[in-house]
Amino acid sequence: MPELLLRVVLAFSALLVLTRIMGRKELRQLTFFNFISGIAIGSIAADLIASDTFSLTNGMTALVVWSILTILFGVMDLRSRQARRIMEGEPVILVHQGEIMEHALRRARLDVNALKAMLRQKNAFAVSEVAYAVFETDGNLSVMKKKDAERTAGSTKFPMLPTEIISDGRWNRANMEKLALSHEEVLDQMKRGGLEGVSDVFYAEMEQNGSLYFSRKQ
Known part of the structure; x- marks a missing residue:
């Protein structure tokens, strides 16, 4: 009984901490990767509590390692467009x-x-x-x-749909070619808005009326 209570408390505490770290997306906003990862973490936590053959040490190790991997991939998703494309499509x-x-x-x-x-x-x-x-x-x-x-x-x-031209401070060259938009035109619009260069821009897109929208990098 004491070991079962310890398992429940540790699993509950670990899930509480991990859900706070991993963000607060609603269920309908989860990508396929987020959804599968959440199921896996829940399954590991359930085995940690209920399985007699799953040792406390192994269960906590599996829960922590899987969660760390999920968090690392989440950071990659935020910082790399290529990683985001691979994981989320x-x-x-x-x-x-x-x-x-x-x-x-x-x-x-x-x-x-x-x-x-x-x-x-x-x-x-x-x-x-x-x-x-x-x-x-x-x-x-x-x-x-x-x-x-x-x-x-x-x-x-x-x-047309609003089209991304800069994301995470990097040019989206494919979209710019589709729009027949030159770097000089975009840079000129940036300077009018008080932005020195693409490194100052977190996100930019061309709107439906042909105007450019810029979000400054903080």
Whole structure:
């Protein structure tokens, strides 16, 4: 009985500390990696409490090591775009200007019926009324209807999605090429906003109306 109580107290304390360290994302915001990692930590904690063949030392070691790995990968996710892409993937555009992207749908492992069900949950009952539908890394679908996009874009003939050009102080060269946007144009806009260079920028994107948004690095 004393050992069982010790196991429960240690597992509870470890989970409390680890959940505080690892952040406070809501369940619907968790990526696949976060979700699997949470299940694994819960499973290790359950075995630590209930399994007679799982020693206290081994259980605590497994719980701490797995948690440290999760935290390290979380730090990598925050600091490296490449690591973020590997662990979480990238958002996928499933509907572009009212047209279903068949290859993107296959890549997301979805069929048309699943896509239509997700669109209906966003009050979009016809694909033709959708300007963009983006399948996010947490499994949610973000939808922009044509009428909303046109109202936001103003005089633009047909809107585009806001597009990242700088993230974590680094150029997104692929997006800049798609936008036919030069470094000189962006740097000129930066200086007008009191920013000396790309190292001063945490995040920047081109908005639907063609303007640039900058978030200063702190």
